[in-house]
Amino acid sequence: MTFWTFIYIAGALQAVLLATTLWRQSANRSANRLLAVWVALSGVDLAVKALYWHLLSPEWFRAYRFVALFPFLYGSLFYLYVRALVNMRGFRPRDVIHLAGFLVMLVLNGYVLVASEARIAALSARWIAGERGIGAWFDGPLFLYSLSYVMAALRLMHGYRRRLREQRADADRLSLRWIDALAACQIAIWSLAIVQALVYLPLFNYGLLFGLVAAWVFVVGWFSLGQPPVQAAPPEPVAQSEREPNAANDAARYADVEARLAQLMSGEAPLYLEPALTIAQVAKRSGYPEYLVSAVINRRLGGSFCDYINRLRVEAARARLADPDESRTILDIAYACGFTSKSTFNAAFKRQVGDTPSSYRKQCADAAPVG
Template sequence: MPSQVIPNQAYAFWVFVYIAAAVQAALLALALWRRPVNTEANRVLAVWVALTGMDLLVKAVYWNSLSPEWFRAYRFVALFPFLYGSLFYVYVRALIETRAFRLRDGVHLLGFGVMLALNAHVLLMSDQQMQALSARWVAGEKTIGSWFDVPLFVYSLSYVAAALVRVHRYRRRLRERRSDAERMSLRWIDVMAACQVVIWIIATTQWLATLPGIDYRLLFGAVAAWVCVVGWLSLNQPPVTSEPTAVAGEEAPPDTTDPDDARFPAVEARLAQLMGGDEALYREPALTIGQVAKRSGYPEYLVSAVINRRFGGTFWDYINRLRVEAVRVRLVDRDDARTILDIAYDCGFTSKSTFNAAFKRQVGETPSNYRKRQGQGETVTEPTGDAARR
């Protein structure tokens, strides 16, 4: 990364921040490594956080002392950002697939390996050469190491983008198969990615222009803040279910299912039976399409095709429409004095935010406004499978 600010006494506060963040990173890495939830992914994250802590600690020591003896370590950790984007991708994949780091995953570390090889001549310099290089760095020479800034930004951000694509596909897959997809949708990954993008924006701005306040202090201050964000998010994350798949032997490519399949009306009728009356399967919070298919007696791919083509949407959409209709029935019932949230949970919703969004999208107003407006007057019938068409 280019040097635009000469280390001086103004760094004293930031040195303290970096050391504090490095200590927190070490403790967080230990906690993540031992955490029983999402073990495989958390161990990848533990390594990532530990490397970030080492990066911050070395920079803090060097900036505090400006000792040439530490400049070699300083130049080494300057290559760590070539690991951060790829480790984020490996972490996301381990989280989604619930599998540990494998030897072949080392291909995602090649960027760091290549840059390490290209910078080996610097790391292997004699002490005198390293002392001279350190002096040039302290003097603010921008050419030292600046040549790898562009490949660093492109390489790292491409991995962040690839990780977000995998998360998007995972969410889509969940919506096709689970009614509680929103609760398991890895929203904290978006926050982690956004924090990284902010860090890279600061780094890019620092590289392209000299602006007041946009320097190494802000950049690695943002990294220190990122450690805190990761700590809060990672230690509060729920268990993640591996990428859902259909029952073995029942998967059929979407384009091989005849849209005029003679079984479609029978499947629709069976779904209406399961979702209406006393059964009301939609009220089960963690309902999956596999469970519905098993109860219906039809293959999962056929049930999925009926929901997608006849009801227009994913399994998640279908079930939530039924739940919203059930909530509407209860909100206009003068004898039902329960809170709106209690009613929503009773109808199968597991999240207040998901319920409010689904209700407003389907009904066009908030649940509270609907209850006030419709409260005593309108008669609403219990939902059936047909309600999901609306």
């Protein structure tokens, strides 16, 4: 256990530094303070495990069993963190309900925390002898409870991204992709824990499991310290009953709205060239209500607002890339066509054209007549 003890100590020290930094960050303050608590608990978890596994002393077993309950907090803290990012809602007193799993298990495992020294020594000896699981009554609820919170957080993110794509042309740049990495790390850790609980495999042991937890702390640091300020989640579309009194006749205006959009997106200075374009800006320029513009884009032009704008931008970029007299770089062309990031442009171009921008430009250059 010497190797893993070193890894755990390194992870614990990193967690202390990271939690301190996150707590003091001004961007996304309420979310980052939840993340700081989450990271700090992980650091305490790793430190206690390192000390107990290194010393194998019964005196540390009580603390070891206490931090063994912390995983009941990790899934719910991830959910609260994501919710704070997309809804700008920090921790509130009623959110204690999300700590219920930990509190219930704290009560059920309270006998260990108040056990006599002889009882603690016996439990520690059984653990050292190889009986390292608490039991199926503990593992089953842990996996279901924690993974359900991870799934709930991802569902929250999915809704956020969907609404963002309906309202902003630069949605991909603002879609919190680091959340996917954090969720993937958690799912990998929980999957390993499930395998370890069901079947014994030499490599899939507790050492590796919490080694991944230590690695996760570094992943959190890598992604979270460079996170940009996050905008609040766009509101849900207005229900039909809450719209204008003549909403039932809106379909009759679809053709006029579509024609107006075509006018705005053509000519010498098409509107889609503006970076970070929002549907609110387009609606204002069109003279039609935002909900009506959104309905026309979704029902008659196909896809979300982000899809619609990026299709126009890709076609503009495609024409420039095919022009043999165009000397600008691919990235300059992407920016000139309204894209705000290289990755978003490359993904949109590949999805629409079926080829990368560089390969498409090369094919066009090779096919151009020599003269």
